[in-house]
Amino acid sequence: MARKTTTARKATVTMLAWTIGFIIFFPVLWTILTSFKTEGEAIAAPPSFLFFDWTMENYLTVNERSDYPRHFWNSVVISVGSTLLGVLIAIPAAWSLAFVPGRRTKDVLMWMLSTKMMPAVGVLVPMYLIFRDAGLLDTKTGLVGVLTLINLPIIVWMLYTYFKEIPAEILEAARMDGASLRSEILYVLTPMALPGIASTLLLNIILAWNEAFWTLNLAAAKAAPLTAFIASYSSPEGLFYAKLSAASTMAIAPILILGWFSQKQLVRGLTFGAVK
Amino acid sequence: MATQHSRTVARLMISPAVILLLLWMIVPLAMTLYFSFLRYNLLMPGMEEWAGFSNYRYFLTDPAFFTALRNTLVLVAGVLLITVIGGILLALLLDQPMWGQGIVRILVIAPFFVMPTVSALVWTNMFMNPVNGLFAHAAKALGLQPYDFLAQSPLLSITLIVAWQWLPFATLILLTALQSLDSEQMEAAAMDGAGPLSRFIYVTMPHLTRSVTVVILIQTIFLLSVFAEILVTTNGGPGTASTTLTYLVYVQSMLQFDVGGGAAGGIVAVILANIVAIFLMRMIGKNLQA
Numbered sequence: 048m049a050r051k052t053t054t055a056r057k058a059t060v061t062m063l064a065w066t067i068g069f070i071i072f073f074p075v076l077w078t079i080l081t082s083f084k085t086e087g088e089a090i091a092a093p094p095s096f097l098f099f100d101w102t103m104e105n106y107l108t109v110n111e112r113s114d115y116p117r118h119f120w121n122s123v124v125i126s127v128g129s130t131l132l133g134v135l136i137a138i139p140a141a142w143s144l145a146f147v148p149g150r151r152t153k154d155v156l157m158w159m160l161s162t163k164m165m166p167a168v169g170v171l172v173p174m175y176l177i178f179r180d181a182g183l184l185d186t187k188t189g190l191v192g193v194l195t196l197i198n199l200p201i202i203v204w205m206l207y208t209y210f211k212e213i214p215a216e217i218l219e220a221a222r223m224d225g226a227s228l229r230s231e232i233l234y235v236l237t238p239m240a241l242p243g244i245a246s247t248l249l250l251n252i253i254l255a256w257n258e259a260f261w262t263l264n265l266a267a268a269k270a271a272p273l274t275a276f277i278a279s280y281s282s283p284e285g286l287f288y289a290k291l292s293a294a295s296t297m298a299i300a301p302i303l304i305l306g307w308f309s310q311k312q313l314v315r316g317l318t319f320g321a322v323k
Numbered sequence: 324m325a326t327q328h329s330r331t332v333a334r335l336m337i338s339p340a341v342i343l344l345l346l347w348m349i350v351p352l353a354m355t356l357y358f359s360f361l362r363y364n365l366l367m368p369g370m371e372e373w374a375g376f377s378n379y380r381y382f383l384t385d386p387a388f389f390t391a392l393r394n395t396l397v398l399v400a401g402v403l404l405i406t407v408i409g410g411i412l413l414a415l416l417l418d419q420p421m422w423g424q425g426i427v428r429i430l431v432i433a434p435f436f437v438m439p440t441v442s443a444l445v446w447t448n449m450f451m452n453p454v455n456g457l458f459a460h461a462a463k464a465l466g467l468q469p470y471d472f473l474a475q476s477p478l479l480s481i482t483l484i485v486a487w488q489w490l491p492f493a494t495l496i497l498l499t500a501l502q503s504l505d506s507e508q509m510e511a512a513a514m515d516g517a518g519p520l521s522r523f524i525y526v527t528m529p530h531l532t533r534s535v536t537v538v539i540l541i542q543t544i545f546l547l548s549v550f551a552e553i554l555v556t557t558n559g560g561p562g563t564a565s566t567t568l569t570y571l572v573y574v575q576s577m578l579q580f581d582v583g584g585g586a587a588g589g590i591v592a593v594i595l596a597n598i599v600a601i602f603l604m605r606m607i608g609k610n611l612q613a
Contacts, residue, residue: 057419057420057421057422060416060419060420060421061421061422061423063416064416064417064419064421064424064427065423065427067413067416067427067431068426068427068428068430068431069430071430071431071433071434071487071490071491072430072431072433072434074434074442074445074446074449074450074487075433075434075437077445077449077457078441078445078449081449090455092455092460092463092464093460093464094457094460136339136340136343137340139336139337139339139340140336140337140339140340140341142333142336143332143333143334143336143337144337146333147329147330147332147333149330149333153608155337155341157604157607157608159340159341159344160604160607161600161604162344162347162348163544164544164596164597164599164600164603164604165348165352165593165596166547166548166569166589166592166593166596167548167550167569168548168550168568168569168572168573168588168589168592169352169355169589169590169592169593169596170351170352170354170355170589171572171573171576171577171585171589172354172355172358172576172582172585172586172589173350173351173352173354173355173358173586174351175576175577176354176582177351177354196343196344196347199340199343199344200344203340228332253436256438257436257437257438257439259438259439259440259550259551260548260550260551263440263550263551263554264573264577273438274438274439274440274551275440277438277440277441277444278440278444278551278554278555280444281444281447281554281555281556288448288449288455291444291445291448291449292445292449295441295444295445298438298441299436299437299438299441302436302437302438303433303436303437305436306432306433306435306436307429307432307436310428310432310495311499313432313435313495314495314496314499317492317496317541318496318537318541319607322496322499322500322533322534322537
């Protein structure tokens with residue numbers, strides 16, 4: 048850059064950016080802080096920002112009273128399960144699309160994408176009835192199945208864009224050396240595409256963890272993941288801000304941490320490679 | 324080289340994904356279409372009968388449909404306006420040299436990772452609540468009357484909550500696009516005497532157009548399906564003041580057990596979403612060729 052940035056300018060930009068960043072982040076921060084307050088302090092006016100008696104009580108109460116660990120476990124099983132299943136189905140598909148391109152490769156990719164455009168509410172009724180008749184309502188199996196299908200197009204697309212970057216010659220060389228298709232994918236492609244596969248896993252776990260249409264409509268109690276469990280706080284009784292905050296903090300913390308690692312992949316995954 | 328053999332293998336490898344998605348796409352949608360022509364209420368099993376287009380007639384002439392359609396458009400347009408303009412400004416700011424850019428990025432991206440039910444509940448209770456919310460505290464401290472956000476302007480409140488969730492997405496994508504802008508191009512423009520404003524209008528904006536379009540289209544797809552935020556905050560009310568098309572279909576099918584009517588509404592929603600989808604697909608398709 049020919050243009051020199053003056054220190055004053057840099058300081059101003061820094062101040063402004065930090066202020067805006069802080070404002071945007073504030074609701075999350077406030078939730079975390081409130082989770083350590085007593086219920087009385089949580090609604091006190093004027094609210095205290097840092098100088099209150101920090102307590103872990105809410106976390107203990109939420110864990111004891113509400114079966115929280117079970118819902119947390121449901122979220123883990125549903126998000127990780129649907130993602131792993133999706134990747135297992137998607138790797139061979141993405142391999143064909145990336146390395147054996149035909150005339151219709153583009154059409155197949157676009158068609159897969161189009162399934163993602165269908166609004167969930169368009170198939171709410173039949174899905175509910177199918178689930179009811181198959182005994183899948185309020186089961187983890189059912190939710191893993193639906194979320195796998197919902198995220199499959201994104202998984203295929205992401206893997207496809209990552210596989211595309213691997214030179215086909217390397218796979219061909221392995222084939223020349225007599226590697227079977229299975230070992231070609233397992234021992235040549237997968238290790239090379241590992242960073243891409245990891246980002247795909249990460250982003251899709253996040254998406255599945257936060258999915259709040261099917262989880263709310265198809266699971267009410269037993270198999271309800273955190274999205275549905277937290278929704279039950281919408282009809283509160285008595286003082287509940289601190290407990291709501293504690294439950295919320297535990298629900299978002301794992302994903303916040305995972306998410307911060309996946310910023311770059313997020314752009315690529317959610318724009319289907321249109322913005323890199 | 325793709326041989327005949329490898330083509331067969333490729334077809335075999337891709338078939339599980341294709342078959343699953345094909346089933347996912349066709350079976351439920353065909354059922355919805357079928358149900359939409361039936362008089363079918365879950366409370367009266369065995370009473371199903373052919374209803375022709377009457378479900379559509381009822382759904383499309385229901386005053387709630389027009390309210391829901393309008394609310395959907397207001398919500399989508401409102402969120403898009405806030406996130407795109409806010410996203411461009413924020414991306415421009417974050418692209419400047421500063422200290423601790425990484426940390427600011429982390430702060431800005433955070434809302435995107437908060438699950439919809441959590442952000443809706445936190446905003447409703449801890450910020451917008453007219454008695455104990457932070458906004459109410461602030462209003463009282465300034466000697467003003469607290470404002471009951473969700474009762475007095477439910478749709479605007481939901482728009483703000485959803486915009487908070489999607490602003491990071493727009494910012495992140497536009498920032499990524501900005502960072503791919505060739506700095507030599509900027510320098511050349513500067514050397515030719517272009518000021519910051521004309522550099523923005525003639526160099527930055529054209530470069531961003533594509534990303535802005537992508538942001539608009541992708542967000543629209545997701546925003547048409549906003550559901551949890553409404554369920555948790557207002558239940559679509561008061562009345563139908565914050566009922567969107569998605570929520571209306573949910574009410575009809577899951578709360579009133581009117582499968583036929585809900586299915587007709589679902590088909591209407593699918594058609595509307597498809598209009599947006601066609602544009603999005605063209606954008607992405609063009610990119611695929613390049």
